[in-house]
Every structure is written in structure tokens, then in C-alpha cells.
Amino acid sequence: MTRIIKIIETKENVPTIQVNNKFIHSKYFPQKDAKTFIDNNAFIYKGKQHMLSYGIGFGYHAKELLRRVDKNCKVYIFDVDEEIFNIGNELNLFEDIKKDNRVELFIGYSKDFMDKFYEKLQLIDDMLVYNPSIEVLPKNMERFKVALKTFSISRTGMSSFRELAQQNYESNIKESSQSIKTFYEKNKFNDKPVIIVSSGPSLDYNVKYLSDFKGEVQIFAAGSALKTLINNEITPDMICIIDAHEIIANQVKGYENLDVPLCFLNTASREAVEIYKGPKYIFYNEPHEENIVIDTGKSVATAILDIAIKGGANPIIFIGQDLAFLNNRTHAKAYSKVHNLDITVPINKEYEKVQGVNGELLDTNITLLYFKTWIENKISEYPNINFINCSNGAKIKGTTYMELEEAYRLIKNNLVLK
Incomplete structure (x- = not known):
């Protein structure tokens, strides 16, 4: 089934995108919401040497991420949705991202894409998942979608896991x-x-x-x-x-x-x-x-x-x-x-x-x-x-x-x- 995709101008005078009645970014303030999203996930990227992000959309949150990560941090951005990426690319929304030498972009599902995805996962403890990009994936990406959503759901318990790990550490260093x-x-x-x-x-x-x-x-x-x-x-x-x-x-x-x-x-x-x-x-x-x-x-x-x-x-x-x-x-x-x-x-x-x-x-x-x-x-x-x-x-x-x-x-x- 073909997706219905619409490009809509926002109050910030930048475009947002709607796929089958779902917005990938805010209908009104995509840049403002991107800042909030990145600020709320600072624990994932702060002080890290490697950063993996899934979902690029129109790139607003990716740009905010690049403003906040360390200057030597390598940022790996993955997205299987080549159609959405090509639309953003035609609108020249990714120029700053592509010029940033800290960034490696991986777009479009393939064996090489998955090999690189597994490879980069080994470098990080947690990854930034932009859920709206997952929600609008086409039907033929259902298995990949489920895998990513499972990872995203599992992240909800990571804060408590970090607390558990800290408690374990404090106890374990006292052991003989x-x-x-x-x-x-x-x-x-x-x-x-x-x-x-x-x-x-x-x-x-x-x-x-x-x-x-x-x-x-x-x-x-x-x-x-x-x-x-x-x-x-x-x-x-x-x-x-x-x-x-x-x-x-x-x-x-x-x-x-x-x-x-x-x-x-x-x-x-x-x-x-x-x-x-x-x-x-x-x-x-x-x-x-x-x-x-x-x-x-x-x-x-x-x-x-x-x-x-x-x-x-x-x-x-x-x-x-x-x-x-x-x-x-x-x-x-x-x-x-x-x-x-x-x-x-x-x-x-x-x-x-x-x-x-x-x-x-x-x-x-x-x-x-x-x-x-x-x-x-x-x-x-x-x-x-x-x-x-x-x-x-x-x-x-x-x-x-x-x-x-x-x-x-x-x-x-x-x-x-x-």
C-alpha cells in the first residue's frame, strides 16, 4: 500500500512532514520540539565518544544533537526509510548534517545497512531512538519496526537499571x-x-x-x-x-x-x-x-x-x-x-x-x-x-x-x- 505523504509549512517557517495522517515532527514547532527531545535525552549522549541515533525525519533533532555532543564524538545516524530521506534531501534539509565530519549516515535497508547497524551498536551503551520515524515505516519494514520498538520499550527501564547497576557497584567494590x-x-x-x-x-x-x-x-x-x-x-x-x-x-x-x-x-x-x-x-x-x-x-x-x-x-x-x-x-x-x-x-x-x-x-x-x-x-x-x-x-x-x-x-x- 502506497503511503500518503504531505509536506506542510509550520509557524517556524520550516517544513514538517505528514505520513498517512501521522506527523514525524510537530505540526507547528518542529525545531522547538526537537530541542526538547534532545534535552530530555542528554543522558544518552552526554560525555560519550560514540553516539548512535535511529530516525532522521527532516533532521531537526539530528541538528540539535550535533550542537550538544562533544566536539570529538562520532555520531552514527541510521534510517531505513529512504523515501522520507530523499524528500528531505531534495528540500536541502540535511546539508549541515552531511558536512559535519563527525557524522556517518546510513540510509536504506540492505545487508550492509544491518551489518553497520550491528557494528556500531557495539560501540555504545544506549542509542537515541526517534519513535515517530518508526511509526511511519512502510509495511514491508514491519519486522525491523518491531525490533526497534522492542528496543525503545526496553529503554523505559534503563533508568532503573542504571540505579541497580550503581547499587551493585557500590556493594561489589566492598567485597573481598x-x-x-x-x-x-x-x-x-x-x-x-x-x-x-x-x-x-x-x-x-x-x-x-x-x-x-x-x-x-x-x-x-x-x-x-x-x-x-x-x-x-x-x-x-x-x-x-x-x-x-x-x-x-x-x-x-x-x-x-x-x-x-x-x-x-x-x-x-x-x-x-x-x-x-x-x-x-x-x-x-x-x-x-x-x-x-x-x-x-x-x-x-x-x-x-x-x-x-x-x-x-x-x-x-x-x-x-x-x-x-x-x-x-x-x-x-x-x-x-x-x-x-x-x-x-x-x-x-x-x-x-x-x-x-x-x-x-x-x-x-x-x-x-x-x-x-x-x-x-x-x-x-x-x-x-x-x-x-x-x-x-x-x-x-x-x-x-x-x-x-x-x-x-x-x-x-x-x-x-x-
Whole structure:
């Protein structure tokens, strides 16, 4: 269905735009409202080195944003609505934006657009979402629209999350923990193999082979995978948590007295950190006095990847890192008990698609695709490290896929992995 688009002059003598009876900007004062919008979202861009904004409309809020961000801040503006952008471009409304060397514009839906979107998301903690641009998207952009609206809705709880993270930080720095630097000093794995255990659905299949590796590798586990490992009589060499919420304490309940290092983000669940009695090591994802910054990538598995890389691990092996849904499940079975969540994939719902390790197309979602891109970009930075994917989900660029038994044979025989 063709959209009905109207250009209307306003009381500020600048144009506004109406799409199917919905205004993208104020009918009367688009510039004034843009200032208010940007002022109300100062917490997103203030003091940041990178800024991502979705939705350009006629550019009024983008111009206000550029007046307020730091002079060295890079601003990435995305909008799939090429039709609206072209109208604004014909009206010469974007000249100042295009001339600003801090700005990168990404307009029009394509694979490259999505790749860049995932790439830039990795640089920021929060993004500026201009909801009116989402509301007027054409029908063929419905899936992208839903994904953006979901992100926008989730932002309503971010202020309370920031408060929770601050409370966790204040509690965690009082704990009798050591630094991540000390963890590296006590646990030498330079040029040694490390297996990163995530809680994807294929972990239930592969975990039975992990016991063969004990003594041959270091096993670094996401807290969400700990129950699956212990249920299979496998004790990891390190556990990692980054999530701030109280329920994360369930990941270590019952295993509080393990003599296994717990590496945790400074804002991670204070309840989990408090109850754990084993050795504890705190790390930060921003510059700190100890000068070792762990790039968390916004998930525990990606944080573990950076910990392994910074410790010089080689090769690095993934299991349970599916980045897709398998057997109608989102996670390994034990995940549902730990987090009190249904891990069944809802039916009658459209999903993104990703190529699996066996060439098939698998269902996934925008969040998992973001993590996939993050991992692939991180891998590309370290061509001298061998990355092996022993998960059964999505193909991960830069890794060699093989069954876990084959990886064990290579490691056991000290064969060169390529």
C-alpha cells in the first residue's frame, strides 16, 4: 500500500512532514520540539565518544544533537526509510548534517545497512531512538519496526537499571575480591587452549564430551551454563557473570563453595557476588586504574571471549554458542530452571534467518545477530589466534567448524589448528 505523504509549512517557517495522517515532527514547532527531545535525552549522549541515533525525519533533532555532543564524538545516524530521506534531501534539509565530519549516515535497508547497524551498536551503551520515524515505516519494514520498538520499550527501564547497576557497584567494590590483573597472574593460559562454554541449546548435546578435555584445556563458563556443567560432573576453571539482576544469584546457588574463580563485571548482580565464597575477581568495561579493560560486548559469552583473548589463549573453542534457536529451544534445558523462564521458541512468529554450520537456515533474532557480528568483528582483530566453533548453531565467520571430538583429538595430539 502506497503511503500518503504531505509536506506542510509550520509557524517556524520550516517544513514538517505528514505520513498517512501521522506527523514525524510537530505540526507547528518542529525545531522547538526537537530541542526538547534532545534535552530530555542528554543522558544518552552526554560525555560519550560514540553516539548512535535511529530516525532522521527532516533532521531537526539530528541538528540539535550535533550542537550538544562533544566536539570529538562520532555520531552514527541510521534510517531505513529512504523515501522520507530523499524528500528531505531534495528540500536541502540535511546539508549541515552531511558536512559535519563527525557524522556517518546510513540510509536504506540492505545487508550492509544491518551489518553497520550491528557494528556500531557495539560501540555504545544506549542509542537515541526517534519513535515517530518508526511509526511511519512502510509495511514491508514491519519486522525491523518491531525490533526497534522492542528496543525503545526496553529503554523505559534503563533508568532503573542504571540505579541497580550503581547499587551493585557500590556493594561489589566492598567485597573481598581481587582484580582481573591478579586473575591473569594466577592463571596462566598464554598459548594454551581455552573452551568457552555458553548456554545455547546445543550445550546439552556437547557437554558429555567435555570431561575428556579436563587437564588438557581451561574451561571458562558463563554462569548460566554452570548448572549444566555440574550436572554432568564437570567443574569449570572459571565462571563469569556480568548481568546486574538479582536472579543471577540463582546461577551460583548450591555451588557457593566451589574453589573456582568467579570473574564478575563491577556492576554484576551483588546478590550473586555476595553469596559466592570461592575466589572472586572484579573487572571493568571502561578505563580503570588497573588498566585492563574487558570489552563485554553486552553478553557474558562475549566478555569471556575478551578475557580469553587478553590472557593469550590459543586456540579458543566455542561450545553452546549457537546464536540461533535449535530444537525449538533458545537455551540449554537447565537454563529454564535457573532463570525461571520458558526456553521454548514461540511458534507462529516471524524470525530473522541465519546460516547454520551445516548450511541450513536457522531461526534467530536481532539480538543474537548483534552478538554474532560482535564475535566475528572481535575474531577479525586477532588473525594469529585459532578460533574453533564446536557449537551446532550459526556459522561464525573467522572460526573453523568441527565436532568437539575432533577438536579434542587435535589438542590431545598437539596438532597445529588452522
